[in-house]
Amino acid sequence: MSKTVLSYPIPFIDRVTITPNWAKWLGGMGHIQPLVEAGLRGDWGTWDYAEHGPLPWMEFFYDWRFADLTGDGQIDMMLTNGSVRQIAYRQDGSVLWRYEDPTASFVDVRMDSNFPILDIDGDGVPEFIGPRRVNGALHLCVINARTGELRRSIPFPDRAGMPEKPLGGHLRCSVTAINATGQATPRDLLLFWDYRSLTLLDNQLNIRWNRQLGDMPQRQHRVFGHTPHAADIDGDGCDEILASSCLLDKGGRVLWVAPDHPALVQDGHADSVQIVRLREEGRPNMVMSTGAYCFSAEGELLWGRDELKHGQAQRVGKLRADLPGKQVVLYEGISRVIAGEPDRVLALTNEGELLWDLIVTQPNMQEGGHGFWLGDWDGDGLDEVFVNDPDKVLILNGHGQVVDTIPGHLVYVFDLVGDARVEAVIVDDIKPGFSLKVVTNDQPNPNPLTNRPIARRATTEAMYNCTRY
Ligand SMILES: [Ca+2]
Ligand SMILES: [Ca+2]
Ligand SMILES: [Ca+2]
Ligand SMILES: [Ca+2]
Numbered sequence: 380m381s382k383t384v385l386s387y388p389i390p391f392i393d394r395v396t397i398t399p400n401w402a403k404w405l406g407g408m409g410h411i412q413p414l415v416e417a418g419l420r421g422d423w424g425t426w427d428y429a430e431h432g433p434l435p436w437m438e439f440f441y442d443w444r445f446a447d448l449t450g451d452g453q454i455d456m457m458l459t460n461g462s463v464r465q466i467a468y469r470q471d472g473s474v475l476w477r478y479e480d481p482t483a484s485f486v487d488v489r490m491d492s493n494f495p496i497l498d499i500d501g502d503g504v505p506e507f508i509g510p511r512r513v514n515g516a517l518h519l520c521v522i523n524a525r526t527g528e529l530r531r532s533i534p535f536p537d538r539a540g541m542p543e544k545p546l547g548g549h550l551r552c553s554v555t556a557i558n559a560t561g562q563a564t565p566r567d568l569l570l571f572w573d574y575r576s577l578t579l580l581d582n583q584l585n586i587r588w589n590r591q592l593g594d595m596p597q598r599q600h601r602v603f604g605h606t607p608h609a610a611d612i613d614g615d616g617c618d619e620i621l622a623s624s625c626l627l628d629k630g631g632r633v634l635w636v637a638p639d640h641p642a643l644v645q646d647g648h649a650d651s652v653q654i655v656r657l658r659e660e661g662r663p664n665m666v667m668s669t670g671a672y673c674f675s676a677e678g679e680l681l682w683g684r685d686e687l688k689h690g691q692a693q694r695v696g697k698l699r700a701d702l703p704g705k706q707v708v709l710y711e712g713i714s715r716v717i718a719g720e721p722d723r724v725l726a727l728t729n730e731g732e733l734l735w736d737l738i739v740t741q742p743n744m745q746e747g748g749h750g751f752w753l754g755d756w757d758g759d760g761l762d763e764v765f766v767n768d769p770d771k772v773l774i775l776n777g778h779g780q781v782v783d784t785i786p787g788h789l790v791y792v793f794d795l796v797g798d799a800r801v802e803a804v805i806v807d808d809i810k811p812g813f814s815l816k817v818v819t820n821d822q823p824n825p826n827p828l829t830n831r832p833i834a835r836r837a838t839t840e841a842m843y844n845c846t847r848y
Contacts, residue, residue: 381785381803384796385817387456387472390464391810392440393428395485400546405435421544428811437809439491445793445804445842446496446505448475448524452835454795454842456815457524461490462510462517467527470796476527480512486550487517488535493553493606495843496524499566499582505838508554508568510535519554519570519584536570536578536586549573555844557609559587559629561616565840569620573848574603574648577622579631588631595625596636600643604669605848610654612663612676621665623649626678635678641685642670646716650848651692657729658704668693671709673731682731688713688720696753696762698777704729706777708764710751714741724751724766726779735779742769742788750789750847754801757782758824765792765803772803785818791845795836799829 397405402418405411411431417424426434441460448455448467455475458466462483467475487510494509499521507524510517511532518532542549551573556565559579567587570578579587595602604623612619612626620627624637637643651668662676668690672683691712698706707727713720722741726734742750753762756774763782764775772785787805795802795817803818824830 380821381783381818382821383816384802384819385456385470385472387458387468387815389441389458389806389813389815390466391428391813392437392460392463392490393811395426395434395440397424397426398486398546399423399544404546433810438806439489440485441809442491442493442847443790443804443815444494444496444507444845445791445795446524446838447836448496448505450503450505450525452837454793454836454838457496457507458815459490459492459494459507459509461485461492462487462512463490465507465509465511465522465527467507467524475525478511478527482515483512486545487512488538489551491847492551493555493844493846493848495554495556495568497556497565497838497843499556499568501564501566506530508556510552519580521582521584531584533584533586536580537572537576537589541572541575549575551605551848553606553846553848555607555609555846556840557618557620558611559609559617569607569609571607571622573605574601577607577620577627577631579629590627590631590633595633598624598636598643599639600624600637600646601648602636604648604650604652606846608653610663612654612665614662619654621652621654623652624667624669626665637667637672637674637678638680640670640672640680640683642672642683642687642690646670646687646689650690653693653695655695656705657695657707666693666695666707668709671707671725671727671731673707684725684731687711689716691715692751694751694753694764697760698726698753698762698764699734700761702728702734706734707731708753710739710766712741724764724775724779726764726777734777737775737779739766739773740769742767752789752792754792754794755799755829756801756803756820757822758798758800758820758826758829760826760828765789772805783820787816787818790815790847793839793842793845794833798824798832800824 505524507522517535520532559567607622609618626635649667649669665674750767774783791804
């Protein structure tokens with residue numbers, strides 16, 4: 380059983396610029412005929428909720444960041460809508476500051492792009508690293524996350540070369556805070572355009588390097604996917620960067636590119652990747668959602684499942700006390716590539732053995748893999764699996780059994796309030812008047828290791844680098 384502990388009313392986005400390619404793509408899904416016709420003529424259109432009604436994938440228009448904005452040891456929340464709108468809420472739901480730019484557009488940068496909030500310069504005040512228009516041009520900005528004040532900005536890196544009439548997805552960007560310089564805390568910023576380019580910046584927004592997709596060693600599969608993951612793979616104190624199937628060092632040199640394993644060739648790319656320790660000893664592994672492939676730190680394929688069609692997301696956690704190390708959980712979003720085929724959640728041991736395999740139904744509201752997380756819901760020290768069903772969130776134990784459900788639609792899972800059990804971040808819908816809610820387990824927690832309320836919290840990497848992609 381669950382109860383809502385925090386609730387934030389979210390202003391509904393009701394008008395969005397639609398590129399011709401996106402309008403055509405909507406046509407393929409059987410939606411919004413006037414926009415589709417505009418797209419076929421090559422015209423830009425405007426989706427207007429009052430006129431056109433709901434649009435598929437409206438979750439594209441929002442993202443949310445959790446961070447201690449005020450410095451009181453409680454985790455606050457920011458609604459980030461690209462360059463269009465940024466609203467910072469105190470934990471109690473009152474507005475701390477609000478920024479809106481009526482001249483900004485969906486096609487500046489997609490409104491669900493990921494931008495971190497953390498203290499990037501060590502002065503004790505968190506920064507929001509995000510997009511705004513400055514003198515009419517899109518800039519990457521360092522913004523005081525406590526006040527909304529602009530501290531520093533540069534023209535948005537690598538924006539100029541974006542396709543003139545992009546498909547919606549190609550406007551999505553992410554900024555990840557990483558440690559490329561061996562600092563005590565991350566001070567560097569990795570900016571990524573889906574499927575296109577990587578740029579590393581320091582905390583003063585000086586560009587250190589930029590790498591283009593075309594520079595990568597050629598493979599049959601496309602070498603880029605969604606948000607990259609950075610962690611120290613060789614133990615020198617500086618992060619390496621795993622961007623889809625490419626591993627780069629802190630200087631932007633390509634260390635490795637995954638060979639053309641069958642699932643990579645079939646699916647064409649790797650959407651979700653992670654540098655992560657599956658065993659207690661030794662170096663971390665590289666895990667990717669495509670083919671559930673697991674590589675050693677040196678790039679040797681250790682295991683995988685060539686038959687998978689579209690690994691949308693992978694997560695790693697401790698699901699089972701009776702198994703060594705950590706387990707890998709995969710969202711196989713096969714319905715995205717083969718209409719009518721059922722999506723699945725697969726749990727694997729750290730040797731790649733299948734533990735269980737569960738059919739799930741992708742909600743209409745959101746691409747299924749995106750609301751898919753692990754976390755300790757019941758306080759027993761083991762992770763549960765959270766995954767969206769069409770009208771609720773399923774919580775599965777380490778044996779793949781449903782142990783609880785939550786109403787609404789899952790966005791993120793973090794430990795935000797109360798004791799050390801995680802909370803689920805959900806939206807109750809996406810329509811005028813909808814809310815983002817933090818939902819907690821209302822059952823007693825008998826485990827003394829996790830049941831003490833945490834008085835003071837800090838923004839964690841899970842919060843500032845979270846991504847649905
Ligand atoms: Ca700061
Ligand atoms: Ca390293
Ligand atoms: Ca648990
Ligand atoms: Ca908690």
